[in-house]
Amino acid sequence: MSKKELVRDILLSVWRIHILHHAAHRPVIGQWIIRELRHHGYEVSPGTIYPLLARMERRGWLTCAVDIEGGLKAKREYNLTELGHEILAHLRDVVRELHHEIIDEWEEEQHQKESGTASAP
16 A cells, blocks of 8 residues: 555544534545645545545434425435444544644653753663
8 A cells, every 4th residue: 555545544534533523623624625635735525525425424423304396416414323423422532642642741751852961772
């Protein structure tokens, strides 16, 4: 697996968290999510987002409401389910702990190295 493929695999999980987070506040639409992720610097295509939303729906994290008058390209709004809320709550704890380890502790180590107070492992 190439580095690009490995990074994309990890980013898919980050994008899932983004979707769950936003769906907790209001229904989300695929095109809006694409714009939101691009706003954060992620280059995401409809060919990635729509299958991702469909998988999240199959897993029971989201429900989908379709505008029945919209035809084949009907607008689909995705809402967070109770299971989605539970998953998001768990992921918040996981991300908080991960942030502590890979950001807070790393910054503290960098500060110690810069000030010459680093301790032996």
